[in-house]
Amino acid sequence: AQRVTQPEKLLSVFKGAPVELKCNYSYSGSPELFWYVQYSRQRLQLLLRHISRESIKGFTADLNKGETSFHLKKPFAQEEDSAMYYCALSGSSSNTGKLIFGQGTTLQVKP
Amino acid sequence: EAGVAQSPRYKIIEKRQSVAFWCNPISGHATLYWYQQILGQGPKLLIQFQNNGVVDDSQLPKDRFSAERLKGVDSTLKIQPAKLEDSAVYLCASSRTDITTFFGQGTRLTVV
Numbered sequence: 001a002q003r004v005t006q007p008e009k010l011l012s013v014f015k016g017a018p019v020e021l022k023c024n025y026s027y028s029g030s031p032e033l034f035w036y037v038q039y040s041r042q043r044l045q046l047l048l049r050h051i052s053r054e055s056i057k058g059f060t061a062d063l064n065k066g067e068t069s070f071h072l073k074k075p076f077a078q079e080e081d082s083a084m085y086y087c088a089l090s091g092s093s094s095n096t097g098k099l100i101f102g103q104g105t106t107l108q109v110k111p
Numbered sequence: 112e113a114g115v116a117q118s119p120r121y122k123i124i125e126k127r128q129s130v131a132f133w134c135n136p137i138s139g140h141a142t143l144y145w146y147q148q149i150l151g152q153g154p155k156l157l158i159q160f161q162n163n164g165v166v167d168d169s170q171l172p173k174d175r176f177s178a179e180r181l182k183g184v185d186s187t188l189k190i191q192p193a194k195l196e197d198s199a200v201y202l203c204a205s206s207r208t209d210i211t212t213f214f215g216q217g218t219r220l221t222v223v
Contacts, residue, residue: 043114044202044214086153097144097204097212098167101153
């Protein structure tokens with residue numbers, strides 16, 4: 001079955017602490033993996049995709065095919081990082097809007 | 112560029128009533144998606160359009176949900192009759208082929 005799992009509903013850290021949002025997936029094939037973010041009262045937006053291998057707002061994510069994971073990391077959390085984060089996968093590089101989402105993790109960064 | 116526009120933002124209806132949502136994608140985006148997001152869950156794809164044709168509607172409950180995209184631009188999603196379990200946020204998204212997908216603000220539907 002095709003599935004994305006985010007085991008934590010809520011992750012609470014202090015400002016300056018490292019952050020790791022976990023994501024595991026189940027997919028037969030070579031999916032594309034994404035992290036989407038939704039800040040308070042804003043629309044869902046793309047944070048990063050594994051194929052780009054870039055760092056956005058200090059966040060990085062490495063695709064581990066052996067462990068079927070795509071964890072999101074940031075070395076030093078900022079208060080403005082507080083948001084809902086969704087891990088998602090697409091089965092096609094030419095249809096990357098057709099997404100399977102995880103349940104989401106709320107990141108709360110305390111001052 | 113202007114974002115994906117959706118209306119209304121909020122809707123409250125009684126069960127068994129009908130409701131329609133409207134979406135205007137970003138100009139030039141051939142692909143349009145409707146997602147359903149139930150509270151506490153991630154968005155789930157309902158239907159995908161490429162221009163005015165349906166690409167995937169495998170998860171659309173066709174006994175009560177319908178969607179159309181006349182002229183390959185705006186789209187409407189309809190529910191008739193609504194059930195309590197249809198309470199959710201309905202998200203519209205659009206993209207150009209393999210480029211970034213952009214989401215609208217969503218319509219929050221409450222069925223009472």
